[in-house]
Amino acid sequence: MGRLLGYMANRADRLRDALYQERAAITQAPGTTPDGWGMGFYQGGEVLHKKRPQLSGEAANWEDIAGDVRSHCVIAHLRQATVGDFRAENTHPFRMRQWIFAHNGTVDRFAALRERLLEAMPDFVRRNVRGDTDSEHIFAAILSFLHDEGHIDNSEVDDKPVLQAIRNAVALIDRLSGEVGAKPGGLNFVLTNGRKMFALRRGAPMAYVERQGLHDPENQRTSNISLRETAEAAALRYVLIVSDGPTPPAGYATMEDQSILVVDRDLRVTKYVL
Numbered sequence: 001m002g003r004l005l006g007y008m009a010n011r012a013d014r015l016r017d018a019l020y021q022e023r024a025a026i027t028q029a030p031g032t033t034p035d036g037w038g039m040g041f042y043q044g045g046e047v048l049h050k051k052r053p054q055l056s057g058e059a060a061n062w063e064d065i066a067g068d069v070r071s072h073c074v075i076a077h078l079r080q081a082t083v084g085d086f087r088a089e090n091t092h093p094f095r096m097r098q099w100i101f102a103h104n105g106t107v108d109r110f111a112a113l114r115e116r117l118l119e120a121m122p123d124f125v126r127r128n129v130r131g132d133t134d135s136e137h138i139f140a141a142i143l144s145f146l147h148d149e150g151h152i153d154n155s156e157v158d159d160k161p162v163l164q165a166i167r168n169a170v171a172l173i174d175r176l177s178g179e180v181g182a183k184p185g186g187l188n189f190v191l192t193n194g195r196k197m198f199a200l201r202r203g204a205p206m207a208y209v210e211r212q213g214l215h216d217p218e219n220q221r222t223s224n225i226s227l228r229e230t231a232e233a234a235a236l237r238y239v240l241i242v243s244d245g246p247t248p249p250a251g252y253a254t255m256e257d258q259s260i261l262v263v264d265r266d267l268r269v270t271k272y273v274l
Contacts, residue, residue, distance in 0.1 A: 003028065003078040003245060004092075004104045005062075006190035006197050008263045009238035012043070012070040017214050018238050019062040024249045025209070025242050026062055028078065037078050040093035040100035041071035042194040047098055051091045072265070073194045077102040089131035094139050096128050098155060098193045101142070103135035104243045105186025105203050107173060110134040112180040120172060122147055134185070141169035142191065155195055159262050162198055163272055166191070166260065170202070170274065188243045197263040199241045201255040202274065207248040208241045208261060210269060239263045 005026060007015065019026065037060045038051040050065070060078055077092035092102035107113070117137055118126050121144040129140050145165035146152045154161075174184055186203035199206065214233035241261065248254060255261055258274040 004102050004188065004190060004241075004243035005074070005076040006192070006199055006241035006263075007074040007076070007238060008192075008197050008265070008267060009072050009236065010267060011236055012072050014214065014233075014236050014238075015069055015071060015074060016063050016066040017233075018211070018236070018240065019066055021211070021214055022209070022240055022242075023062070025207070025240075025245055025252060027246065028059060036091050037065055037076070038091045038093055038102070039065055039069065039074060039076045040095055040102070041069055041074040043069070043071050047095055047100065047194070049093070049095060073192055073197065075100050075102050075190050075192060075197075077104075090133045090136070092135060094131075094136045096125075096139070096143055097153060099139075099143060099152075099191065100194075101135075101139035101189060101191045103138055103187070103189040105188050107134035107138070107182070107185035107187075108177060109180050109182035110137075110185075113173075113176040113182065116176050116179075117141060117173065120144065135189075138169060138173065138187070138189065139191070141172060142166055145169055155193060157193070157196075159196070159270065159272070162191070162196070163260060163262075166198065166200060167274060170200075190241060190243070195265050197239075197241070199243075199255070199261040199263075200274065201243070201257055201259055201261075203257070204244040206241065206243045206255045206261075207245070207252040208239060208255065208269070209248075209252045210237075210239050210267070211251070212237050237267055239267055239269060 075093045145168040151157045151161045191198045260272045262270045
């Protein structure tokens, strides 16, 4: 089980500081080391990736991973592999067109249902599956249903078609799992097109925080703080979603199991039942 973050903010230049501020909620569990990490984000009108498929026993540092990334919308993932080898193609987040996706959990007996899941997809979606993880196939299933309704390239898509695509994909995976005698899979994931972010909790804990301002930004710890910098830090607003983290600190809200959280570009949070 890895760690999964979804981040939406009103400014593109404060990701590193925000991750530092939320370090108590996003830190790795003691004694665990991820197999790899990845970050997907939107910058300058492009959908970009940073990935390191395999680590050599070292801990991953979120602020180092963020580096100089400037983005309003980010999905980040620490992977502990359960399905698929250590290739970039198997490293989260996954991307297709303007969509980015990352997942925590495992689809039980995935090898037994994989081909039937692929058969349910349009050819062009199936051809874009590059790796062999259950996670990427879940992503492709969601996009297949979005394509069926004509919304895969709709950057201003409403909540309803995306929610229905998620529900249809989960129902399909559950049906195929039942047919091969598998248990219901863990399906915590975050999906975004850069304009809205959709987070599903089904299985592991998932929590979120709506934050106003920076109280201990990393780049101010050893420098003088100007009035302008203080005002800019106070103006930052963001929503951070954390899957499978430690017990959330004060200020975090725990998502109900079998629920979907939607965050829009104005940082409005809406809750739905799966």
